[in-house]
Amino acid sequence: MLSKQDQLKKLVGEEAVHYIKDGMKIGLGSGSTVYWMVKKLGERVKEEGLKVEGIPSSDLTGDWAKEFGVPLTDFSQVEGLDITIDGADEVDENLHLIKGGGGALFREKIIAQAAKELIIIVDQSKKVQHLGRFPLPVEVLPFGWEMTAKEVESLGCEWKLRHRENDIYITDNGNYILDCYFNEILEPEKLHKQLKLMVGVVETGLFTNMADKVIVGGGDEIEVIERKGQKN
Numbered sequence: 001m002l003s004k005q006d007q008l009k010k011l012v013g014e015e016a017v018h019y020i021k022d023g024m025k026i027g028l029g030s031g032s033t034v035y036w037m038v039k040k041l042g043e044r045v046k047e048e049g050l051k052v053e054g055i056p057s058s059d060l061t062g063d064w065a066k067e068f069g070v071p072l073t074d075f076s077q078v079e080g081l082d083i084t085i086d087g088a089d090e091v092d093e094n095l096h097l098i099k100g101g102g103g104a105l106f107r108e109k110i111i112a113q114a115a116k117e118l119i120i121i122v123d124q125s126k127k128v129q130h131l132g133r134f135p136l137p138v139e140v141l142p143f144g145w146e147m148t149a150k151e152v153e154s155l156g157c158e159w160k161l162r163h164r165e166n167d168i169y170i171t172d173n174g175n176y177i178l179d180c181y182f183n184e185i186l187e188p189e190k191l192h193k194q195l196k197l198m199v200g201v202v203e204t205g206l207f208t209n210m211a212d213k214v215i216v217g218g219g220d221e222i223e224v225i226e227r228k229g230q231k232n
């Protein structure tokens with residue numbers, strides 16, 4: 001029996017598959033909402049003979065794609081993606097996002113940038129006025145991470161080095177993650193740029209001005225929020 005939140009994740013995950021057309025190259029995000037999207041996409045591939053290829057943003061998503069029969073490719077074979085569908089940890093009123101709760105933010109950003117359209121799928125609990133209540137994941141190089149953490153802290157946050165059980169969490173790229181407690185991020189673009197200037201920072205979980213559509217599940221309803229204005 002799925003929890004109410006998981007029912008909403010399933011609802012929006014399956015809804016997003018309607019935006020996928022025959023022949024598309026698709027960026028496959030990560031997380032429990034994306035799980036439902038990949039599963040439904042696999043059904044369409046089997047039942048309708050849909051010809052699509054996906055690039056997964058994490059090893060786990062790649063495993064799901066194989067399990068559900070979604071053909072995979074990589075960036076040595078394709079020049080770009082038609083669409084990327086991914087979850088998020090927070091979405092603000094301007095469709096800026098925090099991502100990386102599952103630790104896949106770097107590859108998620110690559111597939112988000114490579115796509116003509118980025119669709120984000122969330123349950124209503126992810127909608128916020130300002131980003132920052134969810135700790136911002138920042139992927140950092142293991143070498144000298146302690147120095148990088150001090151630099152990050154100077155921007156006004158507390159941080160925790162992410163662990164999985166008793167071990168340091170290692171991303172699919174072999175890096176560490178600092179979960180940064182800013183509480184309220186009023187200028188996400190500025191903060192992202194400040195962090196990216198730090199030599200030990202690989203990528204941040206701030207996805208600003210990237211989402212084209214956010215599909216939000218709430219109650220029995222689905223709300224589709226479209227971006228206003230041009231992308232950067």
Ligand SMILES: O=C(CO)[C@H](O)[C@H](O)COP(=O)(O)O
Nearest residue numbers: 031032033087100101102104
């Ligand atoms: O950014 C992510 C992983 O790095 C996920 O998209 C985000 O954490 C949302 O996950 P879920 O759908 O499980 O709530």
